[in-house]
Amino acid sequence: MEKLQVKEKEADVLLQKNSYLVGEVRYLTDAVQHLNQRAAELEADRQQAREKIRSLLNRRVPAVPPAKTVAKPSPDPAQLLQLGRLTRALNVSSKKLRATVQQALADMRKQLEQLKGSVGELARVEREGAAEVEELRSLYRREAAERKSLHNKVLELQGNIRVFCRCRRSDRASSCLETAGDQEVVLVQKGSKKKFQFDKVFTPSSSQEEVFSGMLPVITSCVDGYNVCVLAYGQTGSGKTYTMMGSKENPGVNIRSVRELLHICCECACFQMSMLEIYNETLKDLLTKSPNASLDIRVQGKSVAVPGLTQVQVQTEADILGVMEMGERNRKIASTKMNTQSSRSHLLVALEVEISDSVSGLTTRGTLTLCDLAGSERISKTEAEGQRLVEAAAINKSLTALGQVFGALKCNALHIPFRNSKLTHLLQPCLSGDAKCCVFVNVSPDVKDVVETLSTLQFGSTIRQVSLGRAAQNIGPARGGKTAK
Numbered sequence: 001m002e003k004l005q006v007k008e009k010e011a012d013v014l015l016q017k018n019s020y021l022v023g024e025v026r027y028l029t030d031a032v033q034h035l036n037q038r039a040a041e042l043e044a045d046r047q048q049a050r051e052k053i054r055s056l057l058n059r060r061v062p063a064v065p066p067a068k069t070v071a072k073p074s075p076d077p078a079q080l081l082q083l084g085r086l087t088r089a090l091n092v093s094s095k096k097l098r099a100t101v102q103q104a105l106a107d108m109r110k111q112l113e114q115l116k117g118s119v120g121e122l123a124r125v126e127r128e129g130a131a132e133v134e135e136l137r138s139l140y141r142r143e144a145a146e147r148k149s150l151h152n153k154v155l156e157l158q159g160n161i162r163v164f165c166r167c168r169r170s171d172r173a174s175s176c177l178e179t180a181g182d183q184e185v186v187l188v189q190k191g192s193k194k195k196f197q198f199d200k201v202f203t204p205s206s207s208q209e210e211v212f213s214g215m216l217p218v219i220t221s222c223v224d225g226y227n228v229c230v231l232a233y234g235q236t237g238s239g240k241t242y243t244m245m246g247s248k249e250n251p252g253v254n255i256r257s258v259r260e261l262l263h264i265c266c267e268c269a270c271f272q273m274s275m276l277e278i279y280n281e282t283l284k285d286l287l288t289k290s291p292n293a294s295l296d297i298r299v300q301g302k303s304v305a306v307p308g309l310t311q312v313q314v315q316t317e318a319d320i321l322g323v324m325e326m327g328e329r330n331r332k333i334a335s336t337k338m339n340t341q342s343s344r345s346h347l348l349v350a351l352e353v354e355i356s357d358s359v360s361g362l363t364t365r366g367t368l369t370l371c372d373l374a375g376s377e378r379i380s381k382t383e384a385e386g387q388r389l390v391e392a393a394a395i396n397k398s399l400t401a402l403g404q405v406f407g408a409l410k411c412n413a414l415h416i417p418f419r420n421s422k423l424t425h426l427l428q429p430c431l432s433g434d435a436k437c438c439v440f441v442n443v444s445p446d447v448k449d450v451v452e453t454l455s456t457l458q459f460g461s462t463i464r465q466v467s468l469g470r471a472a473q474n475i476g477p478a479r480g481g482k483t484a485k
């Protein structure tokens with residue numbers, strides 16, 4: 001890239017030189033024209049002077065026939081002498097002028113020849129520079145493709161679904177969880193211990209930064225044109241929203257992912273954002289001015305779409321944060337007995353990233369889907385009733401459907417029941433081999449939550465045994481640009 005930039009700078013300098021020389025040629029051509037004109041004027045002056053001299057000399061010849069006896073006054077000899085001197089001086093200066101003009105013309109011809117040579121040399125250097133730039137471009141294309149392919153291979157080896165366990169912080173002294181290494185968590189229930197393995201286990205003391213670093217390579221995949229999905233699953237109050245959204249001072253996965261994407265993409269990317277919630281099995285657009293209008297899912301080939309869903313073009317972190325804040329405000333939050341800021345709906349934030357690489361001429365399109373699931377909860381424990389009970393039933397139904405999908409994926413079943421709920425239907429493209437997925441299972445260490453913690457850990461273990469197919473990269477020609485290989 002550096003070499004390419006240096007060559008492009010050199011090409012700019014040569015172009016500037018070229019245009020300067022073209023100006024010079026134009027200036028000299030004008031000067032030659034001017035001198036020619038001046039020479040013609042002088043020639044005309046000379047002719048005029050000659051005419052004058054001739055007429056003066058003629059005056060010396062008697063105009064009247066000699067028959068007349070009247071004596072004519074003879075011309076003044078001093079005047080004649082002066083006239084002769086003037087004629088000679090005029091002849092000398094005319095010769096000098098002609099010689100000067102001829103010399104100037106010869107000099108200019110020489111300069112023109114030199115300029116023509118320089119222009120030819122410049123054109124040759126430019127041709128060579130362009131060939132070198134093209135060679136560097138193809139080298140860059142090959143290297144970028146190799147990097148993407150290696151990065152993807154590493155992720156495939158790690159598994160296209162990665163499951164992280166995050167244990168929430170707690171003030172209570174007793175805990176039902178023990179950690180053994182950074183990939184194992186042990187659940188202690190009535191004296192017996194059960195071990196669960198994950199790609200990474202984050203303890204209560206793990207920072208937001210550490211949690212995000214685990215999924216950083218997957219975010220890079222989004223820039224490479226893959227569909228990436230991040231899910232947070234767990235009982236209500238276990239820290240899903242904290243993990244995904246975090247606080248202003250200590251942001252979570254959502255904000256950090258967006259920051260990372262903006263950092264990697266610089267100015268060459270175009271971002272489209274949408275936000276929806278699934279509340280009581282209905283889809284709600286969170287970025288529309290009429291948030292109560294419900295939406296439908298439509299199947300389009302291998303992907304699913306939500307016609308009418310608001311897509312906002314965003315370019316900076318401030319834009320994205322503004323859109324997220326607007327969506328969060330519209331989200332249904334109601335207080336339950338277990339968590340005073342409980343999310344009663346599943347939240348899906350989708351960020352479509354389109355990157356046009358000016359060097360390779362290719363465009364990649366990836367989607368990052370960030371999903372904060374509503375909390376799994378036991379209705380008897382939360383003492384939900386009325387509207388809260390309806391919500392809890394809908395949440396549990398869709399989470400059960402999610403579990404069934406993972407169960408079927410784990411067994412490589414022929415039929416995967418994606419359409420059993422709106423949530424799984426929407427997540428189908430993220431879970432059917434077209435994407436890379438990160439799942440956070442959030443657990444509470446409190447002894448009173450041991451049943452839910454066990455169920456969440458079992459859910460996470462099931463997901464960990466799922467291996468998605470080979471992820472498909474969405475790469476294509478730039479709009480109006482070159483064709484991808």
Ligand SMILES: Nc1ncnc2c1ncn2[C@@H]1O[C@H](COP(=O)(O)OP(=O)(O)OP(=O)(O)O)[C@@H](O)[C@H]1O
Pocket residue numbers: 167168169204234235236237238239240241242243339341342343344373374375376442
């Ligand atoms: N790792 C953590 N460190 C500090 N505080 C945390 C952590 N995890 C969760 N919390 C706090 O615990 C409370 C509940 O967390 P959060 O709202 O994220 O739970 P949730 O799983 O999203 O719940 P629900 O499903 O009901 O929305 C919040 O006040 C949050 O700030």
